[in-house]
């Protein structure tokens with residue numbers, strides 16, 4: 001039986017302030033509307049889950065409401081060091097990049113690593129050189145830096161100077177856990193996409209600037225397979241977001257897929273259980289979006305909020321708060 005194609009995206013988990021909610025919701029809908037043609041072509045042709053996840057992430061990389069590409073979180077030196085990964089679940093091919101800068105679409109560099117090299121993961125100056133050799137444009141220094149990202153870094157430094165907790169950096173700092181009751185600013189959050197096409201091909205893409213105030217050279221969960229991204233047509237696909245150090249130590253994407261594969265759990269049960277177990281054990285919070293091999297969706301987060309949206313049967317379903325979902329026509 002043919003599978004119903006689905007495109008599911010997230011726009012990051014964390015302590016998303018009320019002021020940033022509308023921009024994220026609009027940005028996700030825009031992303032889905034621009035990418036769905038790749039999964040369900042209007043001419044009735046064959047769609048590609050890989051093209052769809054890349055297009056969805058590229059849209060959010062251009063949008064300063066999200067922490068990826070333009071609008072990425074800044075490291076302590078005020079630089080946007082970005083990273084991304086992409087994977088397809090047929091032959092388990094993947095491409096990952098980290099510590100690149102001033103390139104608008106890290107997700108496409110990751111795809112080039114997958115398709116044009118014999119390697120899976122390139123980092124730092126080698127990844128930057130690879131991207132430029134492939135024709136990607138290196139924009140002027142600081143082109144990805146926004147005023148909001150600068151403000152978030154300043155706020156991080158102020159907190160540090162006051163001796164306040166900065167372990168769970170701004171994209172992740174839950175107001176409840178914070179010693180400040182109301183965080184004044186927040187830079188956007190990591191973006192990700194999971195899609196399944198009619199043939200059951202699953203693809204996943206995730207892209208980020210990491211966390212505000214990270215040390216230069218810090219690598220998070222997003223470019224790591226099994227942590228930020230994983231796709232296997234036999235089981236499912238997952239993209240995660242949240243506190244990277246927590247997610248990578250827990251292997252969140254793999255934990256979710258293991259529950260589906262060995263624990264006979266639905267995508268929703270697996271996503272919810274693994275996120276809860278991670279936060280119970282390691283305190284840091286996060287969330288994930290999952291599509292299993294049957295085409296069922298799982299969405300859950302332990303952070304205050306997570307922006308998510310998906311297209312199914314010609315409708316967009318989306319939300320950002322627990323126990324609240326909206327829908328509208330595609």
Ligand SMILES: NC(=O)C[C@H](N)C(=O)O
Nearest residue numbers: 171190210220241242244
């Ligand atoms: N907001 C995020 O999802 C950040 C990302 N997981 C990181 O820690 O690098």
